[in-house]
Amino acid sequence: MVKPIQALARGLTVVNAINNAAGPVSLADLHRVTGIDRATLLRILTTLGQEGWVYRGMGDRLYRLTYKLHELGGQVQIRDAMAQVAAPVLERLQQQLHWPCDISVFDGDSMAIIETSRSRSPFVLNREVIDYRPSMLKSAIGRAYLAYCDDRLRTTILRRLSEQGGEEGRLAKDSVYIERMLSEVRERGYGVRDPSIKSLPSDTEEEFRAIALPILVKGEVQACLSFVWMKSAYPDPDIDQVFYAKLRPGAEELAQLFEQHQLY
Amino acid sequence: MVKPIQALARGLTVVNAINNAAGPVSLADLHRVTGIDRATLLRILTTLGQEGWVYRGMGDRLYRLTYKLHELGGQVQIRDAMAQVAAPVLERLQQQLHWPCDISVFDGDSMAIIETSRSRSPFVLNREVIDYRPSMLKSAIGRAYLAYCDDRLRTTILRRLSEQGGEEGRLAKDSVYIERMLSEVRERGYGVRDPSIKSLPSDTEEEFRAIALPILVKGEVQACLSFVWMKSAYPDPDIDQVFYAKLRPGAEELAQLFEQHQLY
């Protein structure tokens, strides 16, 4: 196990303390709050100052966080934040269900998988899942997204798909196919992968099934929670119902978390 | 002199490195960029992880900054940021002119002094200047702000002032007085303190004079740069012209800095 660095941890504690305080703080304030010796505090603050993290007002000589932190936080992508918030939930679901789950968002013209519990799964399927873009019309996540997204957005997506050739383009124009597929998803509450495709490049030997649930924040799909398993492991043809029942609370929890953190 | 803490500085360097990188980074990436030993890096990353500063994607096992930094940066006030950015300029002006300067912003109904070089001045006037609210109509900074602010805002401010009693209320209703005062400020390019008032509580023994320049970012006053001196030290009655000439580049530099950092 890796032993953490106390000196660093203390420094971060001080940054937090300054941040949590109502306003600018004095050294004595920080001493009271953190319990760290004044001499040590002074050295920590000097270091933070040199690195441009805290700043000392000339007038009152009190410590404040610098504008640098604005710039730091600004770089963090909403997508990263979603992945971070979702990770513990994914892990829990994975432990319950023994198969990996993914979180994906719509990005431009297709779904992007932003986080997965696959690396912790005893069944390693594919390590490069992240950023793999599955079919919008046949994958479970694509279907789930389309079924719950805004009408205007769906129209736009389908138009773009139909402009590009191939089977994807052909299906996008087939309004009967689309409508039936969408209403099936809405009726069930989750998207199911078209059995004819193998959503991941590695799905060569075994047959996999997948379902995906929309994560609805304030009535809008912000992401999809998907789940994959090996068909041969379960004889029951209605096994997806069982998985759905267990995944649904997870999807709702994720929706709440996203709402809390304003990730939409 | 205080010896900075290396262990902390390195940790902060790592945070910067992760932030500056294009995307998520591996341990090896960080080793290349920072030159810190892999073992040490691992411990730093573990510490940062425990404190909730960096996060490791489950899928790709790469390091990213957490959403926490968003929250940290969010707390930093624009006002603090202005004070920080302005401080070095104030200090330089102070060294050139040997009298203190202040930066103030309009806040609600009056001007708030947010930073001052007074503590470094050989002439200590008053240590509690910060947050002292001088008269809007007679102080140099109040006048400078009124003269350059948006017409609608000026009307609102004057209306509010006239609603409150006292001399301030009486003057606010005196449109002849107001108009003459404002056009004088605009003609000169700076506000001058009404000699009848003592803008700071401590101005009891000596007579002080003060001038204030608007800091115009994209045509709008975002703050005022003010300058105070003891009248008795300079026999020349036109000394304010001299000071103005030296302060003006400072005000323009501040305007540029504020624009760069988007502090408006």
Next chain:
DNA sequence: CCGAGCATTTCACTCAGTGAAAATAAAAAG
């Protein structure tokens, strides 16, 4: 002028941070 509270400096001790190297794990090549 003195005393209380706060900031800063000094200093000795020891333990925590460090980097070389080895072991393990994961990819890539053959």
Next chain:
DNA sequence: CTTTTTATTTTCACTGAGTGAAATGCTCGG
């Protein structure tokens, strides 16, 4: 599938860096 290469993690011994007690210096209020 096996070998080679590359990346990650663990181990460990050394010492210099971080630590807190105490002393000093500074600022303000009475």
